[in-house]
Amino acid sequence: QVQLVESGGSVVQPGRSLRLSCAASGFTFSSYAMHWVRQAPGKGLEWVAVISYDGSNKYYADSVKGRFTISRDNSKNTLYLEMSSLRAEDTAVYHCARGRIQSYYDASNIWGQGTMVTVSS
């Protein structure tokens, strides 16, 4: 079945780096744009970043621009989020999500369960 499984979340000190992964299965990963969306504890959804199906286009939220990098390896069916200079306000559950169609100008109908990142000294 169509599935997204995130991993890599952990407790990390402020200023350090962390890489999240999202393993896709059950669909042709290379045909879809992919997003990262996060949710701080008890808070709402915050869109983080998107990457086009071929990796040629990337966009970021202002809150993470210059610190986070989204990437993908279509040969491994995996999406990544490289996070650096982490701050306490980056503490959240990070979900990966897939759009309905190839374009990233679309709603997301497939979501992973998420991986928790805690930034704390």
Next chain:
Amino acid sequence: DIVMTQSPDSLAVSLGERATINCKSSQSVLYSSNNKSYLAWYQQRPGQPPKLLIYWASTRESGVPDRFSGSGSGTDFTLTISSLQAEDVAVYYCQQYYSPPFSFGPGTKVDIK
């Protein structure tokens, strides 16, 4: 950047009654070339990832009960649950996908009265 707002923050509705949630974008999300509003609605139950309910402002996602409907165009949108069921207790978010960053609204919590 487009800012999304929602109202109310929360509402409590009796079982079988109608629930209405409003969403407003700071600029139009209507793409004139295809006359589509790039607006989605999601439901998030506690401990679960979001679930897509509505896209293009009014198109119901496959498998979503027909008591959920979306309306609106341009900057003003509405999600209606025509007859609230117990399983509809959740937080509901709108999202614009017209222009990155693809911002979400702050959410509306729906409870049973």
